[in-house]
Amino acid sequence: MQYGQEEYERIVRPLEDRMIRLIWGVTKNAEDAEEALQEALAVLWRKWDKIRMHPNPEALIYRICINSAYDLLRRRIRREKREALVQVDAAVNEKTPADVLNAKECLAAIHHAIGQLSRHQAIAVTMRFVQGLSYGDISRALGCRENTVRKHVERGRERLRGLLSNVISEQRGVESFQ
Amino acid sequence: MNTNPEPEDPVEIMVKKAFDEETPADVRQAMQAHLRQFRTRIQAREYIQRPRWYSQRFLARITVGFGVAAIVMLCVSLGLIGSPAPTWAEVVERFAGAPCFSATIYVKEHATADPVQVELWMAQGGKLRLRVGNQMIFGEKGKVIETVPLTGSSESSNVRKNARLLVEQYVEALGALDSFSLETFMKSLPINGVLSSPLENENARVSDDMVAFDISTPDNEQWIRIWALRESRLPVRLLFWIPGSGESIDVVLSYFENQPSEFFDPNAFKAALEYTMPDTAGAAYLLFKDPGGRPITPADVREMKQSAAAPEKS
Structure with missing residues (x-):
């Protein structure tokens, strides 16, 4: 087996599914997902030496994927501008509680909210909440201290709480209804 | 890796859910x-x-x-690598060894006065040429050998008269020597009193490739500062200052290879002046050969044009 292939099999192969899932989870759009993956792979190509020598290449690759996906999402948000956000908010607020919880609009609202966090907050929140990575792994991927990661996660959480207050209250309504 | 034990916060649940789709x-x-x-x-x-x-x-x-x-x-x-700072003696020695130098001297009577400009060219062997106002002065071995008037402004002022006196002092002081002497050059300045030994002034150097020396009278009422290049040891500027009156003499020095002998010859100068009489502009620089071969006077430009237009001899 060639050296490059060996490294790919060792580092990237086990992450393929999660990379795809992560990017799709953010973009929810075939075209954007492909574009985000291509951008992530371009970064991997440029930083391959750094990645393969990194103490936690897995976390670094997740970070790159999340970054590319949110970059795409932010671009889409800018493209759609305020109308789309207003439509989403309006749609969320008009639904019945049962509809809201599973509605695509609700998921889109969550992603839009994450898209409004700072880059590091968005990455830290996703890596922590979705990937379940430790603060230590996230700190190595972001190149900052663990305490800083904790701050990013907590500030991101509070910001999301504010941005998603409507959705959260609707969700509580559904739970009490059930 | 999975170290997130309590995903109970609604925000956390929602974020997870948002990524949960196949x-x-x-x-x-x-x-x-x-x-x-x-x-x-x-x-x-x-x-x-x-x-x-x-x-x-x-x-x-x-x-x-x-x-x-x-x-x-x-x-x-x-300071372990690179040129060490030159001593004053090295600067004096290097100046004495220069083949030819020119000095543009600005003399100011007081702080707000217009400066009078004096131009000096000097070569080894005590030959010198000076321009003060509309006069071209030729000297050799400490004596003024001829003063040639140039066309142009003939106005005189006290400063110009003083500058003329200064020039005579230069001629006497400088021309009497076969080689240049920076110390003699300084002694020709109108300084009253004994000067101190030159001391390096690290704060006055413009950059690391220069060095500055300060010389002053004991009462500090007159002082001289000399800037020299660190590598070549050549002095490039000299400033004489009298704080009480604001009187100053600022000398900018530059160096080049020897000029042709006719440059210091008053007869050759007069002949050239006669030949280029219509060109009053630039007459002060007649016969000067620019180190880069550039034309200096209108006569040089004309000569270049003529030689360019002349047919080549087969």
């Missing part, structure tokens, strides 16, 4: 195709196939390089 099969296939392509590119990547120690050696080289750079910078900052 990727559609067609999207998944398209993305897997991109990953396969990437794997092929990685395999073909040239340096990936080199052994791992290559990167370590590269890092080691970088580290050694930075270490060497740090040591060199430390040595330079400590």
Whole structure:
């Protein structure tokens, strides 16, 4: 087996599914997902030496994927501008509680909210909440201290709480209804 | 890896849920195709196939390089590498060895007065040529041998008269010597009192490749500062200052190879002046040969045009 292939099999192969899932989870759009993956792979190509020598290449690759996906999402948000956000908010607020919880609009609202966090907050929140990575792994991927990661996660959480207050209250309504 | 024990916060649950959706099969296939392509590119990547120690050696080289750079910078900052600061004696000696120099001298009577400009050219052997106002003065071995009037302004002022006196002092002081002497040059300045020994003034140097020396009278009522180049030891500027009156003499020095002998010859100058009578502008610089071969006077330009237009002899 060639050296490059060996490294790919060792580092990237086990992450393929999660990379795809992560990017799709953010973009929810075939075209954007492909574009985000291509951008992530371009970064991997440029930083391959750094990645393969990194103490936690897995976390670094997740970070790159999340970054590319949110970059795409932010671009889409800018493209759609305020109308789309207003439509989403309006749609969320008009639904019945049962509809809201599973509605695509609700998921889109969550992603839009994450898209409004700072880059590091968005990455830290996703890596922590979705990937379940430790603060230590996230700190190595972001190149900052663990305490800083904790701050990013907590500030991101509070910001999301504010941005998603409507959705959260609707969700509580559904739970009490059930 | 999975160290997130309590996903009970509603925000956390929602974020997780937002990523919980299965990727559609067609999207998944398209993305897997991109990953396969990437794997092929990685395999073909040239340096990936080199052994791992290559990167370590590269890092080691970088580290050694930075270490060497740090040591060199430390040595330079400590003065262990590079030219040491020249002493005053070295500056004087280097000036004396210059084949030919010119000095543009600005004399000011007080702080707000217009400066009077004096131009001095001097070559080894005590030959010199000076321009003050509309007069061209030729000297040799400490004597004024001829003063040639130039057309142009003939206004006189006290400063110009003083400058004329200064010039005579220059001629006497400088021309009496076979070689240049910076100290004699300074003694020709209108200084009253005994000057101190030159001391290096580190705060006055313009940059690290220059050095500055201060000389003053004991009461500090008159002082001179000389800037010299660190590498060549040549002085490039001299400033004489009288704080009480604001009177100053600022000398800018430049150096070049010897000028032709006719440049210092008053007869050759007069002949050239006669030949170029219509060209009053630039007459002060007649016969001067620019080190870069550039034309200096209108006569030089005309000569260049004539030689360019002349047919080549077969």
